Amino acid sequence: MLEAIIFDMDGVLIDSEYSYFEAKDSILKDEGIIVPSSYHSKFMGTSYLYTWETMKKELDLSQSADTYIKEMINRRKEIIKRDGIKPIKGAQDLIKRLKSAGAKLAVASSSPLTEIEKSLTEIGIYADFSIITSGEEVEHSKPAPDVYLLAAKRLGVKPKNCIAIEDSPNGSIAVKKANMVGIGFANPDYPTLDLVSDVVVNTFSDLDYVKCQAIYQQFAK
Template sequence: MLEAIIFDMDGVLIDSEYSYFEAKDSILKDEGITVPSSYHSKFMGTSYQYTWETMKKELALPQSPAYYSAEMVKRRQEIVKRDGTKPIKGAAAFVKGLKTAKVKLAVASSSPLSEIEKSLTEIGIYQDFEVITSGEEVEYSKPEPDVYLLAAKRLAVTPQNCVALEDSPNGSIAVKKAGMVGIGFANPDYPQLDLASDFIVTTFSDLDYEKCQKIYQKFHK
């Protein structure tokens, strides 16, 4: 039986990936470094700490990961102030529909808890989730399943009885490792990524509670 539906946030509920790319590019530019956008894509779904620890090693950055994480947050806040928090088209209505169907809902994001609360509040769906889990609360970030398993534990549900929505390769692998049925959101506005999800959608207008039930029944093991 499908017990819960769990959402990633960045790239699934809010259109935020471009702001992370822009913030990181501006920081690297200050260090005299230019990377292709595909370089940033591999960090989608991972924690700030993991991202900058890896980038520091790979790009020989002079400052600490903590310094760059804080600087990224600062610059991204300026971008969001400029552009506003952008919801993914159809995502809020999809969540509201699931809430009406009385299915348990959670968010399992690698972003800091404060960022999750702020973003979901600004697009009007924070109150619709029973549980919020952050990458700050677990030892290992995506592609490890920790944040999804924590969400299931707090919901008091069996991980194998959950559907989880992701937009990144790292996140989709985390869902698979958690034993959940994965729905991948392949945003047509961004380059196609290699998702490990069981089922792929390109718009939330294709999804409702009944469709999630059918996907769960088809791919549940």
């Protein structure tokens, strides 16, 4: 039976990917490096450390990963100050519908815990989640299943009795590795990504607890 629904945050609950892209692009341009936007897509759903350690190797960057992480965080703060934290269209209403239906909800994000708390609080849904888990708390970043398995453990449920909602290839792989039923969110405002989710939706407007239960029953193993 379906016991819990677990959400990624970036790209699923908040529209943050553009700010990561912009912050990273500006840092790389300062280094004299220009990459296509598709380059950043492969890091969606992964931790800051994994992202910058990989970029450092691939692009032969001169400074430490930690230095770039701090600079990215500072530049994102300026972007968010300029634009505010933007919820994904329909995400807040979906969370409220699921909560009202009695669903047990959690977040499993690669972002730092303080950033998760701040973002969810600002868009008014932090209190709707029973559990929050961060990539900082696990050894391996997505596409490893660690953060999802930790969320299930804290919820006191079996991973196979969970649905997880993801928007990135790495995240959707993590869901599969965790043996959870996966719903992929393909944001129509961004390039199409290769999700391995059981079901892919491009809007949250017609998703509710009844439909989540039906999806779970169809794909649960």
